[in-house]
Amino acid sequence: MGIPEKIKRIKEEMRRTQINKATERHLGVLKARLARLKRMQEEQASKRAGGNAGYSVKKGGDATVVLLGLPSVGKSTLLNHLTGSNSKVAAYNFTTLTVIPGILNHKGARVQVLDIPGIIKGASEGKGLGKRVLSAARSADLLLVMLDVFNPDSREILLDEVRAIGIRPDEAMPRVNVKKRSSGGVTVTDLAGVTHVDEEGVKQVLRGYGQPNAHVTIRQDITYDQLIDVLMKNRVYVPTLTVVNKIDMVDQSYLADLKESLRFEFLPISADNDVNLDRLKDQIFRKLDFIRVYMKPKGEEPDYDEPMIIRNGDTVEDVADKVHRRLKEELRYTRIWGRSVRFGGQKVRLTHPPMDEDIITFYS
Numbered sequence: 402m403g404i405p406e407k408i409k410r411i412k413e414e415m416r417r418t419q420i421n422k423a424t425e426r427h428l429g430v431l432k433a434r435l436a437r438l439k440r441m442q443e444e445q446a447s448k449r450a451g452g453n454a455g456y457s458v459k460k461g462g463d464a465t466v467v468l469l470g471l472p473s474v475g476k477s478t479l480l481n482h483l484t485g486s487n488s489k490v491a492a493y494n495f496t497t498l499t500v501i502p503g504i505l506n507h508k509g510a511r512v513q514v515l516d517i518p519g520i521i522k523g524a525s526e527g528k529g530l531g532k533r534v535l536s537a538a539r540s541a542d543l544l545l546v547m548l549d550v551f552n553p554d555s556r557e558i559l560l561d562e563v564r565a566i567g568i569r570p571d572e573a574m575p576r577v578n579v580k581k582r583s584s585g586g587v588t589v590t591d592l593a594g595v596t597h598v599d600e601e602g603v604k605q606v607l608r609g610y611g612q613p614n615a616h617v618t619i620r621q622d623i624t625y626d627q628l629i630d631v632l633m634k635n636r637v638y639v640p641t642l643t644v645v646n647k648i649d650m651v652d653q654s655y656l657a658d659l660k661e662s663l664r665f666e667f668l669p670i671s672a673d674n675d676v677n678l679d680r681l682k683d684q685i686f687r688k689l690d691f692i693r694v695y696m697k698p699k700g701e702e703p704d705y706d707e708p709m710i711i712r713n714g715d716t717v718e719d720v721a722d723k724v725h726r727r728l729k730e731e732l733r734y735t736r737i738w739g740r741s742v743r744f745g746g747q748k749v750r751l752t753h754p755p756m757d758e759d760i761i762t763f764y765s
């Protein structure tokens with residue numbers, strides 16, 4: 402039996418299986434088998450295509466925001482108004498045929514904003530411009546979900562499409578560690594407080610995925626879906642911001658009703674009329690969790706005029722790479738003054754995460 406046939410059979414069995422407490426484990430195992438087969442299929446396809454199938458977008462700026470919205474919600478308009486770039490705007494679908502980048506300058510940060518062609522339901526399965534274009538979203542540090550004021554329910558469609566290509570919007574990476582080994586079967590520790598999976602289920606899911614020997618440490622309550630995400634390894638965990646566009650077309654009471662009825666937070670905007678775009682820039686900046694560090698050349702004053710913008714959690718190594726790609730090779734040590742160290746001028750390792758307004762000197 403070939404892979405497509407096996408996939409079909411598993412999907413049929415999943416459809417036949419009712420979802421309830423008693424079948425959770427069985428469904429988990431089916432999903433694990435399916436995940437393994439799909440991975441094998443993708444590996445074969447990418448070999449045939451000669452490697453990387455999908456857009457690879459060069460990282461530019463201090464972070465990347467990807468606009469996610471159905472055709473005609475106003476993505477190109479917003480990109481143009483935020484960044485002054487020239488993404489073609491038109492009143493019909495599919496005007497954006499490739500990924501269009503623009504740079505948003507805000508509070509010293511340079512944010513790359515990508516306008517990707519209108520996503521439609523089924524894009525992740527290759528419908529419309531499909532998977533290749535959607536894959537640009539995997540490079541995002543933030544997904545800007547854009548809805549039309551007359552069609553605000555499309556949020557779940559969009560999120561489902563990006564979930565299907567391995568993006569986990571607004572989820573944190575599960576605190577689960579799977580350590581492969583050569584024998585000994587599957588062992589599981591730290592199941593205290595875990596309610597959605599059990600030891601036998603974890604074992605079966607790992608076997609179903611083709612990993613019969615491993616030690617699994619579970620540090621939070623996870624589902625089988627999350628366990629499979631951990632096994633797949635290629636998941637990306639990305640925060641989202643949601644905007645509702647074209648509010649110039651509705652009145653205040655319509656907006657108030659929307660706020661009542663929608664179960665998610667959103668910022669109402671009008672891209673075309675520049676309504677709330679400054680607030681949007683602030684929210685993007687905050688959501689990306691930027692911090693500023695000042696570079697101090699050896700024996701000189703810190704450069705307070707041009708802070709380097711990094712993300713909260715970035716390390717000294719990230720800073721070094723940003724200064725110069727090859728700085729690390731010659732680097733002997735690094736000193737930091739500021740909130741992330743106990744005393745000023747403390748020597749720190751490459752793995753040290755600076756804090757906002759730290760001062761850094763590299764010694765080479």
Ligand SMILES: Nc1nc2c(ncn2[C@@H]2O[C@H](COP(=O)(O)OP(=O)(O)O)[C@@H](O)[C@H]2O)c(=O)[nH]1
Nearest residue numbers: 473474475476477478490491492647671672673
């Ligand atoms: N009324 C109104 N129309 C808008 C707004 N933003 C975009 N549009 C219009 O919506 C249509 C589609 O916009 P476009 O940016 O091409 O959408 P895209 O397909 O998501 O890139 C165009 O006719 C825009 O002029 C807005 O804030 N208000």
Ligand SMILES: [Mg+2]
Nearest residue numbers: 476477496497
């Ligand atoms: Mg467009």
